[in-house]
Amino acid sequence: MEQILAAVRTLPGALILEPREGDGTPEQVWGDAFCYYAPDGQVPQTVQPYATVVTKDYPGDTDSALDAPGRWRVNVHVDRATFRAFTGEEPRSLALPRDHAAADVVLPHPVYGELGWLCVVNPAARTTETLHRLLREAHEAATARVLRRRAAGDREQTGDHE
Numbered sequence: 204m205e206q207i208l209a210a211v212r213t214l215p216g217a218l219i220l221e222p223r224e225g226d227g228t229p230e231q232v233w234g235d236a237f238c239y240y241a242p243d244g245q246v247p248q249t250v251q252p253y254a255t256v257v258t259k260d261y262p263g264d265t266d267s268a269l270d271a272p273g274r275w276r277v278n279v280h281v282d283r284a285t286f287r288a289f290t291g292e293e294p295r296s297l298a299l300p301r302d303h304a305a306a307d308v309v310l311p312h313p314v315y316g317e318l319g320w321l322c323v324v325n326p327a328a329r330t331t332e333t334l335h336r337l338l339r340e341a342h343e344a345a346t347a348r349v350l351r352r353r354a355a356g357d358r359e360q361t362g363d364h365e
Contacts, residue, residue: 204236204256204258204275207277207326207331207335207338208221208236208256210335210338211238211254211338211342214338214339214342215242215346216240216241216242217238217239217240217241217342218238218240218241218244218245218246219236219237219238219239220236220239220246220252221235221236221237222234222235222237231259231261234258234259235255235256235257235258235259236256237252237254237255238252238253238254238255238341238342239252239253239345240253240342240345240346240348240349247349250345250348250349251280253279253280253342253344253345254277254278254279254280254338254341254342255277255278256275256276256277256278257269257276257278258274258275263314264313264314266303266304266313267303267304267313267322267324268304269324273325274306274324274325275324275325276322276323276324276325277322277323277326277334277338278312278315278320278321278322279320279321279322279334279337279338279341280318280319280320280341280344281319281320281321281337281340281341282319282340282344283319285337285340286311286319286321289309289310289311289321290310290311290316290321292311294311294316294317294318294319295317297311297316297317301313303322303324304324305324306324306325306327307323307324307325307326307327307328307329307330308323308324308329308330309321309322309323309330309333309334309337310322310323321337
């Protein structure tokens with residue numbers, strides 16, 4: 204898990220929120236990690252993370268069997284073309300059965316696959332390099348979204364409406 208988070212930390216403007224006991228976050232998220240593009244070092248209040256690392260089952264999200272010792276999962280939001288390339292399906296039209304507990308395999312997220320999220324349980328030799336690429340691409344997409352929003356806000360403030 205640390206190798207994955209270390210790779211994200213090298214990306215420009217990356218911020219990883221790692222909730223811990225005593226920091227005011229709900230106990231359910233302690234030990235997990237949430238990746239954002241946040242060059243100011245502040246957790247964005249109006250956007251979702253582009254990637255997460257979870258270390259346990261959540262209510263309604265138990266198909267990956269993360270409560271078993273030593274299991275964890277990386278989740279990454281990707282574009283539709285990337286999603287199709289890995290799954291052979293459109294995000295909103297998932298129909299193929301999958302073993303979401305399988306380790307070291309890129310799969311649609313068991314809950315958020317329909318929203319364009321891929322995941323890997325216990326990344327290892329088969330998926331680590333791919334996962335690093337997906338995380339880099341997700342970070343770049345998050346960066347582009349923030350910069351577009353800022354540019355749109357700047358145009359509104361100056362009255363420049365192309």
